[in-house]
Amino acid sequence: MAIPEVNNGSDLDKLWLALSSLTSIQTLDDILEAFGLKDMPAAQRYGIMFGCMTFTFTITAVVSLLFLGGTFKRIQEQSETGTATIPDAITARVDRPLLLERLLEARERLMKNDASPPTQEGFTNLTKTILNVGPSVEVVKKNSSKKQEVRRHIPPGYEANYLTAYRKCQDKPGGKTLSGLPEARYEAYARSYAGCGVNTSFTYRRSYARMYETLACNTHATEKKMSDHFTNRPEDIVGRMVRLEALEVDRHMQAIYDITSGEAHLENKSFNPMEVWGFLDCGPFANPKELQNSWVFQRKHNEASFAIVESITDRPIGVIILTNDDPKNLTVSLELPIVKPTSDGTAEQIEACFLVMDKLFALGYRRIQLALDAHDASGKKMPARIGFTQEGMIPKHMIVKESNRDSNIYGMLNSDWDAGARSFLFKKLHGAAAQKSDDSNNKSEDELDEQQRQLKEKRDKEEAEKKVQEKANK
Template sequence: TIYTLAGEILSGLPECRFEAYARAFAGSGLNTTTKYRRSYARLYEAIACQTHATEKKITGIFESRPQDLVGRTIQLEPLEVERHAGKIFQMTNGCAIGSEKEYNPNEIWGFLDYGPFKSVKEISDSPVFQLAENQAAFAVIDSITDKVIGAVYLSNDDPKNLSIQLDLPIIRPTSDGTVQQIEACFLLLDRLFAHGYRRVQMSIDSMDVNSKKMPGRLGFTQEGLLIKNMIVKESNRDSSIYGMLNSDWDKGARNYLFAKLHGKKAQAADEAFDLKEDEIEIQSYLLRLKREREAKEKKVSK
């Protein structure tokens, strides 16, 4: 296929955009949809090749951690005790950091079954880092400062039924509701549905009024209320359940979030690029069939 670049070629790096697109496309895996691979690779290329500095930075990330997910405002990298425990502890213990004021750590941990923590070791030994087999966790890295601003979790993975739970990101109160928090969830949702998951669930304490705003920001549908669903810190928890289906994602939820993160113009360009690539692939396929048919006819005529 003839690939159309997402921007201008960087001086001295004539192949950088092609390389960025190719590594993101291939890195998305063979088990994801072609539409997803095109979209993620196109976005990755645009982010990586803005300037020489971003190209060097994103290439370095790929060379050291090829599994990281790269977004416009954040990157997601697999959560590790050695790399992230100290930073997550510092971010969530309520102490002032730079220009950010001191706060009550229960703003983060109050509705969770663990935390606040008194030390790096304590948080390292907790469920924040000690994951079950059906869980995955990612550190949320700010793209501008390269600092850890939170962590986001997947739990209750059910490959047989193609369902999984997206847990609320653990994030400093000042980052709650920001584009970084939304993009962290978007990157995971997009990859999950591209892998064939049919349903993603969110489960939130019914008393956590602030956190219940998040599913709506992401386009989830409230499905019901589970009474006395859990015991959290020796208290009953009623859980509000929200769901996102693959059909919801394909019919508008993805486009809504993409436009929210990157703008309507970028969302329209993303759709147009996918349609164009579809047309090129169909044309290439028909041309190949024609050549094969002509070769067979030529062989028969001999």
């Protein structure tokens, strides 16, 4: 198909003549000639044709998705209202459709036939396992003249660990001596080292004790504050910004209610309580009594809960909970910490997780699991902050507030913790210099402990051989 040439005439006439020639297209060769492709090699010719077809299909698909997906509609709405129309995470959770009535009825019927495990307030066995140990100082003072009575109130192994740590800190203190308190560092290091208990790793005890010593002996004021706190509550796990206290109704319930109810309290402004409770299976609560009767304070035998207390203000900022403790397989689940909105994603929340995880791995656990609502956009940032790895997603995992919940599953392994996850978090919380010092101290102490172990084995062997020789001589 030849396109006639026009030597005279306007550009419009030439364009009209060129377009009119398209009406005479009858074969594939006519199309190729119209686009100037007829004389090209076959491979190039068909390659260009298929490229054009792919481009056309792609544009068609994109435009269709924009229309069907409602993007153009949202753009129009935003141009009219001046605000974004994509719902936030809380709105998405509140507006989530409820389950079918028949499913809710089946759930209620089956739950009646299923005997729920008993719950309790106060300390579960898991709580006691994680907490630090220490003597009842008041009892010790009261019976200071009765050594046997005093020893009854000292946990097994505490005294021996205290003396060992005291001597180690004398040989290598963590900093300068406080004026007027020459033994403050030794005592701080020793009581925190011994407080870790006899079942934790040596690496954990040294690291925790050195951190505690540094914090306690920063100034005379901090030394007095932490010494007094140990006298009253030796079992608390102390960090730089927060400490963990076993959750108690009398001590923590009112404060936890005040910071999560949504009402203005102290320096905290009012907020939507669904920011805290929207993705949880309980709350918001109308009064503290409802909070007390919820699973926040009612613990199963394989669970533990701790109040996150800010070190500066000595006020709770939230709760951290452990569930599904499985000692047989050395696994446990960590729930996303429940904190007031202004503490969400802060270093305080991260340190609370670090303190729990560090103690769990020091006790011998192999895996910690974290399950989050797949729609919780804010909560899903937390696993990355504390080094967890996403392992998968479970559809229809739970029923929360009569709606379906798909759960993202994250995990932390003891091997990953030792390989660098712990150092990463320690550096984030305490700084690069402290992390480098911690690693160096643990390395040198490990070498020293190994030398002492070998010397002890050698002495024990020599004593055994000596006894055998003496027995033979008789």
